[in-house]
Amino acid sequence: MSPEITEHQQRDHPDLSLFKISPQPSWIYDIQTLQFLDVNAAATVHYGYSREEFLSMTLRDIRPAEDLLILEHALDVVRAVRPEHTRKVYRHLKKNGEIIDVQIQSNLYTYNGIAAEIVLVNDITGIIQAQRELENSREELLKSKARWKALVQEGSDMIAIVDHNLNYIFVSDSCTSILNISPDTFLNSNVYDYVRPEDQEMIRTGVAQLQQAKRISLDPFRLLDGNGKWRWIKAILADLSDDPAVGGIVFNSMDVTESILINEELQLSNERYKLVLKAADEAICDWDIVNDVVVWGSGFSEIFGYDLTNYNNTLWSDNIHPEDRQRVLQEVKEMIDDPKREIYYSEYRFLKANREVLLVQHRGLYLRDNKGRAIRSVDTIRDITAAKERLLRIEQQNEQLKEIAWAQSHHVRAPLARIIALSELLAAESMDPRLAEMVSYLAASASELDVAIKAIIKKTE
Template sequence: MIFILLTSLLIHELMRSNISKITDYYQQIIDIKQYTEEQSRQSKQEYIALFNHSPLPMWIFDSVTLHFLNVNEAACEHYGFSHEEFMNMHIKDIRPESEIPQMHALLNKAIQTNDASFLGLMKHRKKSGEIIQVKLKTSQVNFEGRLGILVTAVDITQEINTQNKLLATNSRLQQACEIATMGYWTNDLINSEIIWSDEIYKLFELDPKTFELTLDNIRNQFHPDDQLKFDEAIHKVFESDALIEGEHKIITGTGKIKWILERIHLVRDQNHNPIKLEGIVLDITKKKQSEQEIIQSNERFKILAKATVEAVIDWDLENDCIFYGEGFNSMFGYTTFNADTDLWKKNIHAEDSKRVLKDLNKAIKDPKKEFFNSEYRFVKFNGNIAYIQHKGIFIRNDKGEVVRIIGAMVDLTESLEKMNTIEQQNKTLKDISWTQSHVVRAPLANLIGLINLLKDNKKMGYTDDRLIDYIGESATKLDHIIHEIVKKSSREDLN
């Protein structure tokens, strides 16, 4: 018995020890699994957050059906489709018809090579129909148990257009240099001798008989902003046979400011030592003036793009002239050709004119004000009244003075009418709701109580004719109330 008892105790102790170890082991497995699942969940959340909040348009599409599986906010905003619209679309829907064969070819190649990665240029189509050029990068991903392809798109349309414009400009400049009369100069570095052609003297408006060609004298002919660029040891910056090209401002002998384009070439001897500088000079003043005009025009369009463009007003305060957009004719019926400069002021509703002009003048005098926003009534050409929202942008000079006001007028008449109609409908519906919840309930409760009382009397074996009269009166009241509700619900303001 002692042996059995000792053996039992020993076995019990061994089992308890092993059970404890096994329990600890399984607990570690459970802890590791929970940790792994938590890490996976956090990683998935971080991935989704990164996907949704990426500033670049991104989407995932099914590699088999080619339908969108998910798109981020940037893609919706850039392409103009809502998330719901994307979810019902095929990737062909954002591509021009001419690009679809190329798309299928790339997809077939990806299937054959089992490689969905791609980096290249493609054309896409926005919801508005605008065709854009994008740089795409793709990779294969698993999304909710489905094999998908993750796409990142970068719109490079503007960049390509800019490059094309620069290439076109460079081409025009090159052609101009070839066909235009240009000045030519040389600087003999060995003998310190400078030579100008007659065209350069004409460009600088200098007399070759009296102007001494020294580096100091030439430097003084450059505008003070550009004199620092004038380097006597310019030949030291040359690499190989490269050209140095620059645009500079000069002050002519008569005091005029001109722009020149200069190209410089370094001549070397057989030992690769610099011996001479030679260059050409071209008058590009008109080109610079044209570029400035383009810049000003672009600034105008950028400013107009910030406003809601309906009826545009461009008010030049310095010259006291106003440009009226076509919206004044299409929206308000006024002829804008040779329009009176007071057209806008004169047709603000009499009851609103003083307030609007006072607010405008106050904003003009405040140098911190950049925008103007007002709502008022405006009289159309046919005499009708339009409710207007007027947004404007102030252009100020260095002193903070307003020199131009560019704005747009939006007709809110139809929207306000709809809002008023909706408010009236809501009021009527509230009246009906109150009637249903309060007035109808009283006779209905009476009917239910009287009927229950009538049933109880019947079970007890006697009748009370007064209950029937009460039921009739309650039913009549309820019928009257229902008729009133029907009248309210059928009014014209609910249509």
């Protein structure tokens, strides 16, 4: 290809009739100044500029600002290489600001002695848009497939498609990790092959409801896993038999075994807790410190006589004996404020509903959050009035016994001391052997009695 303008391109006055009447936009421009030298009617109609406006413009005026560098590069090629024919795709700017995609075909041309290029424009905006939409559709399809795989094949839910006899048609790969059963194994079986017999009727009833409702939710049922254990499954059924992409009933299932076991254990724990509250011979209190809500066991009513049917969260504090109330409330405040303390203990007087005064023993276990703030306490309040009275009586009896023992021991020791002294004097005298033996027995007995009295005195002390 010669860089020089060919002899054919140097003709000064070509027949421009085809150029003028072409249904496709076309123009001639100066390759040095980029000035439009001539345009056909199709160009004025398609771009919205009049012929006069076109002839006052350059190629730069119909290019988006961000594409001007592309234009300059293309022109540098045209000026340097001077190709006879060019076919490129660019973006053009209409008068109304619309940007269109165009494919141009051009030839170098001498117009009235000026090195020019004649351009034929084909608007391919629709084609480009269709290509973009097709590409976007492909990307969305790929994303959709990826999402489907992530949600269905690798998700935590088990997705299965069954026919109206509940024979498996499709099972997601997630069933392997959840139930330890491969999808291929399911495909040769029926739903009822795995469902516990006691739960099958519930599933039959649910499937029958699909005739009226296209989507239902089943209560949890038990399914046998690959390890021979029963798993609790919650499922949502949707009849998509009319959808050619599905062609069956969709089982969207989730393993809820852990949740159900926790709920059962919690229910059992609550029942035990209620039994403890009811059976205890002391008032048990559960205090939600954050929300200041108090729950009393029935023992509070039985011991202190208060009606618990009408809730009152100051029932306890209002009935502490007035002389003890300030002290006890201050103890509780200090207990709450000290993040290191967990156990509360106190004894104080408490007023029954009939205003009888009781002495009570109060123990509390305080629970705290990770910042040390008290959030809950479980307390027991026991009536120790009778126990304290018994203890007081015992202490009083002990004091009386001490006094009696002390008095008796001291009253006995005086004559005993005299007996010991006399026996020692008699033993020193010469006497009949038989009488001397009797005095010896008397002295020994007196010494034994003295030891016993000293032991009694020591114990009373």
